[in-house]
Amino acid sequence: MNSSFDKELYRLFILDEGPGEKVMSDIAKRLDQLDKLNREQGIQPDDAYVKKQLRQTKSNRNILTVITAAALIIMVIVANSGSVMAAMNKLLAFIPGVGIVEEEKNDILYYMKGKAQSLENEDIKATLSNVYITEQGAWLSLQIDLKGVTEEELFDNSLKEKNEKAAIDILKAKGYEKYFEYKEIEIGYMTSPKISLIIGGKEYIQESGSMGGSFTSYHCSSYYKVELTDWDLSEDYQVKFGDLIFQFQLQDYETYSSAQEIGPTQMHNDISITAIPNWTEDRLRVEFYNMNFSDFDQVYSYQEYSADRNANRPYIRIGDDVVYSEDVNGDGTSVEFDLSGITVTEEMKKQATLHVPIITVLEHENKKIKLSISKNGERIKFPETVEYKHCKMHILDVKKGNEDYLGDEEHLVLSLKFEFPKDNMEFAYFNGMFVNGDGAGGSWEYDKETGIYTLCVTGDMPVHKIKTISFNSQVYLIRDEYEFSLD
Helix, strand or coil: CCCHHHHHHHHHCCCCCCCCHHHHHHHHHHHHHHHHHHHHHCCCCCHHHHHHHHCCCCCCCCCCCHHHHHHHHHHHHHCCHHHHHHHHHCCEEEECCCEEEEHHHCCEEEEECCCCEEEECCCEEEEEEEEEEECCEEEEEEEEEECCCCHHHHHHHHHHHCCCHHHHHHHHHCCHHHCEEEEEECCEEEEEECEEEEECCEEEECCEEEEEECCCEEEEEEEECCCCCCCCCCCCEEEEECCEEEEECEEECEEECCHHHHCCEEEECCEEEEEEEEECCCEEEEEEEEEECCCCCEEEECCCCCCCCCCCCCEEEECCEEEECCCCCCCCCEEEEECCCCCCCHHHHHHCEEEECCEEEEECCCCCEECEECCCCCCEECCCEEECCCCEEEEEEEEECCCCECCECCEEEEEEEEECCCCCEEEEEEEEEEECCEECEEEEEEECCCCEEEEEEECCCCHHHCCEEEEEEEEEEECCCEEEECC
């Protein structure tokens, strides 16, 4: 959204609980009157004029804000009611696995037909979530889970040897170079999946992409530069990953006049979330799609781990049972529920409700904490408060750590407390830590009783040489529960 003006217009039509027939009828009458009057008197409406006219609209529905009505009035002046309604009906485009986007800003031409596909062998399981085509090329999303090795085995060996190479050596020995390229770089190893796209018999190699996850579970997004303008929606295309080969066709996307038409939808704090349920014999998978009208840069995830395992996890109420989501794999935009211990009927599915207690949001705001540290590390000057866009961070103390920390005796310990203008917000963590502008390591601890966060920072240097600490972005937690009927 480029402005609050646009933002309000789109917000009005996200949920079906928006204007009812009576409200729309009232607005339509008022618009006809204004249109006629404006043409007769040569009036060019501005914001002040619109606000004045709005007060005469016979509706007490809060969702009809001044800006929303202004948008509707101005649109009717430049177009007839038929074209306005047509625009409303094409506001949203839904691309499964990608998102709900404004149709006029959607640059996706086609996407994979059908549901996600899974293939596996004794070594690996891969799930092709989606392939989508833009004018710039093709993108695909693949979830990868290793079967021939455990997370504990790889982690324990890395910890024992104090480097990632021990885990990479195990993966190579088990034959995973068939699926991945392991490249040694300055800070460790870069793992790249060998995923190719086959179109018309031509094999395209990944141009760029991203991969995240654990030692044994990855979510990959890959880009392919494909110079093709004439896509055949009846043709079969392939994705090749090692000896696993997926076949798929493409389809055009559909448009909707409201997110509620796509799936159960609810909005809190100017963040609309749509939940798409997929029931199988003994499992439920829910994919989340958001439309972010808030001041936050990004909706980040739909659960957060805490000492109380189930405190911040989505859950469903089905029959007499409450079932919490499993640990998230992949990019965190979906959750799964194990229903194997429950006999689920169709009536129970209709009555089931999904609850999302929290969401996390991300804000890109890099502010430097300037420090002055004596050579022995005993005297440290630091700012008492750092003001971010959404909170104040109070620095209670900074001291030199004495105990060994991840093999590095030289580290700082910061005691922090966060103050928010809204009671429903909490600090979750920082993304990307930097010391003197270079990447640094660290860890968090949170004391629920005191509300104090303890941050340990290592900068691969004596602490007295640390001049600044900064963070690439902040992740916040918002406690306003979303509730969805899964019927």
